[in-house]
Amino acid sequence: MGKISFKEQVLQAREHAIVDAVNRLLAEKGFDAMTVDEVAAEVGIAKASLYKHFGSKEKLAAAAMIRALERAQAFLDNLDASPPASAVERLKSVVRWTMEVQLAGEMPALPAQNSALRAALLGSQDYLDRLMTVSERLGVWITEAQKQGQIQAALPPELVLYTLFARACDPVLGMLKASGQHSNEQIIAWLVSTTFDGLSG
Amino acid sequence: MGKISFKEQVLQAREHAIVDAVNRLLAEKGFDAMTVDEVAAEVGIAKASLYKHFGSKEKLAAAAMIRALERAQAFLDNLDASPPASAVERLKSVVRWTMEVQLAGEMPALPAQNSALRAALLGSQDYLDRLMTVSERLGVWITEAQKQGQIQAALPPELVLYTLFARACDPVLGMLKASGQHSNEQIIAWLVSTTFDGLSG
DNA sequence: GTCTATAAGAGGATAGAC
């Protein structure tokens, strides 16, 4: 943690604002539909200036995805600091958190389909490292919950992990929200319930 | 069923081939990444000819989505002809079917995000009518299963319906498939299990 | 209805002055 000049602080603040805008736009319309012009307009700078900070649209998106993973890691840190009793409760907390972020319009869309974004992310070691770290931390809780009989032991941990990740981009959340008939808390409670207890209960 | 001239048969066959190609490309890369040039190339005709059949890219996609709903209706018809014992078994059959179509690369991506496709589909009465019909037919089975205690009665039918629809574009399927470690049957069985029984079981 | 050729415009990226 060396001294940081005023100029560098301004630069970091600007880059933070850029990533914020990208994050919001990725959540709102996804990578393909997001344009660099929009990002520049939202930040309030010229597009050429944007390209001085991030060399391509893909790098913009990668920065936003990395930021999202950092937020996830920070949430996991909090859970570690004052952990719920059981492993499955920790996993439920994570799912709840991803849905709150989603409802806040701040969850960048995952590259489920084979998209240009996916290729770009696979080329970012920084992103892959963080994704691996988050996956492994969740993996510990998953196997722990399976040992305790809170998660079906017959399911491969990989499947459980993917299922939890998928909740971060679950279209059901948006559909229920769009119907306008239920509170956010109710929606989240239902989705946590269907995720862990299923439709049959 | 009036007489159909040979010319009209050829025309219908061509349009069928076009919709097939669109369906495949929508499943592979989604609406935004799919280009009309690709469609024309895959069908083997000039782009201008394509536009004689379908006036815009949106109408191309709408035709593919309508086709997909027609296939769904046909599957529901089959279920009605020789129905499984319980309502929930019928719903599981539907989920299994959507996953088989998905694994075959023939499930066009649903417009979960606010996309150009979504707007176009909302403008297609034909699409909306079919979507409504499929929803209502599933809705009957959902409420029936709830009465019989096979689906949680506390869940709004709307939520159950959305959850089932979401399985048609579940990224978990693709991720498990990509891992290459499991058979299609195993993957489908797991996802049906997590959908209805949850992770906790 | 099919083709070739091209219009029209969006969007990613850069040049060059300051």
Add this chain to the structure above:
DNA sequence: GTCTATCCTCTTATAGAC
């Protein structure tokens, strides 16, 4: 590093001959 102005490619859509 920021700006304005511009380039260039890709993509949707159409014109016009056959």
